[in-house]
Amino acid sequence: MGTDPASGFRVKARVLHVVAPARAGGLESVVLQLTTGLRARGHDVEVAAVLDPAQSSAHPFVEALEEAKVPVHRIVVGTREYRAERKAIAQLMRANDVDVLHTHGYRPDVVDGGVARAMKRAHVTTLHGFVGGSWRGRLYEWLQVRAAVRAQAAIAVSAPIADRLTRAGGGATTHLLRNAVAPNASAFSREASRAALALPADAFLVGWVGRLSHEKGPDLFVEALALTGDHVHGVFVGDGPLRAQWLALAGERGVAHRLHCTGMRPQASRYLAAFDALALTSRTEGTPMVLLEAMWAGVPIVATAVGGVPDVLHAGDALLCPSGDVGAIAEAVNRMAAEPALRASLSLQARARVAHAFAPDGWLAAHAQLYQRFVRTR
Secondary structure, eight states, X not given: OOBOTXXXXXXXXXXXXXXXXXXXOHHHHHHHHHHHHHHHTTOEEEEEEEEXXXXXXXXXXXXXXXXXXXXXEEEEOOTTOHHHHHHHHHHHHXXXXXSEEEEESHHIIIIIXXXXXXXXXXXXXEEOOOOOOSHHHHHHHHHHHHHHHHXXXXXXXXXHHHHHHIIIIIGGGEEEOOOOOOOOTTOOOHHHHHHHXXXXXXXXXXXXXXXXXXXXXXXXXXXXXXXXXXXXXXXXXXXXXXXXXXXXXXHHTTOGGGXXXXXXXXXXXXXGGGOSEEEEOOSSOSSOHHHHHHHHHTOOEEEEOOTTHHHHOOBTTBEEEOTTOHHHHHHHHHHHHHOHHHHHHHHHHHHHHHHHHSOHHHHHHHHHHHHHHHHHHO
C-alpha cells in the first residue's frame, strides 16, 4: 500500500471487516460482495470471522472468501469469550496497521467497535436490519443502536434504519447506502436448479429463501400456501431453530405434500431459476439481498411491504402485500400462477430497475470514499 509523497498519507485505507457469520444469509452475501468488489478495485481489505469452535474447521462463508482470494482471519472463541475476541481484533489491527474497523452484525458492533476507539482508529458499522421479537432481541437491538451512534460512521441499508439511527442521536454520522448486487455468473438453469434441489420438474414452484425464524414469517408462507391451488408447491431454502414447528404447521394445514425443504444452501442465489415466483413474507427487513438477487434472476416476486422492502420494490416490480396479511399473500401467489403475462411483466421491469438502481459500482465507490475520509484524518 503506497503513500502520497507530498503529504505522507496513505493513498488508500486499510480496512478490517469483522463479522460473526452464519453459514449463509443476506449479511454474509453483502460482506462477501463488498470485500471481493473492493479488492478487485485495488483496495486493501481483509476480514476477521468470529467463529464458534464447532464451526471453525469448515465454514461456507469463510471458504467463499478464501476462494475469492480475500484474506480472512479465523477468530475462534466461545459464546461469551468477549475479552479474547477483543484482544484478537486489536492484535490484527496493530499487525496490519488498520485505518478502519468495519463491523457487521450486533456482536461485532457491540463487542469490537470499542477496540477501534481505544486505538484511535475509525469505527464504521453497517446495520443490515433488526430482528425484534423477544425481549432479548430488543435488548440486542438497543445495544447495537447505541454502538452505531458512537461509531464514526453508521451505514443504514434502508430508510427505516436510517430514521431509527437519527432518532437515537446519530443523524450526523448516518449514511443511507442501500445494498447492491451483480448477476450471479455461476447461476444454474431452471432444469439444473430443480435437479440439484430435488424438486418436481413440472410443478409451479414458489420459493422462500432465508432463516426459518419468526421475524422472517415462514408460518405466514405456510398459511398462505394452504389458501392456494393444489398445483402450487412451496419450497423452503434455509434452516433454523423453528423448522420442525413450521413443518408441523404444514401438516396441520394439509399442505405437507406440496411443501419442499432443501435445507441451508450456501450461495442460494445460484438456484433461484428453479422458482416460478419468489415469496418474501417477513415481518421485519432491512434491504433483503434475496430480492435483489431474484430481480437479476428474472424471478417475479410476492413480498410483504415491511422495512426496506418498499425501498427496493416499486409499483410494477412485484406484488406487494400488507405485513402479516396471509389472504393477500395467497391471492398474489394465485395470480402469479394463473397469469404468465403478469409474471413476465414483473420480472422484466424488476430486472431493469435492479440494473439501474442497485448496480455495485456506485455502492463500492461510496464505501471507498467513506473509508478515505478516515485515512486522511488519521
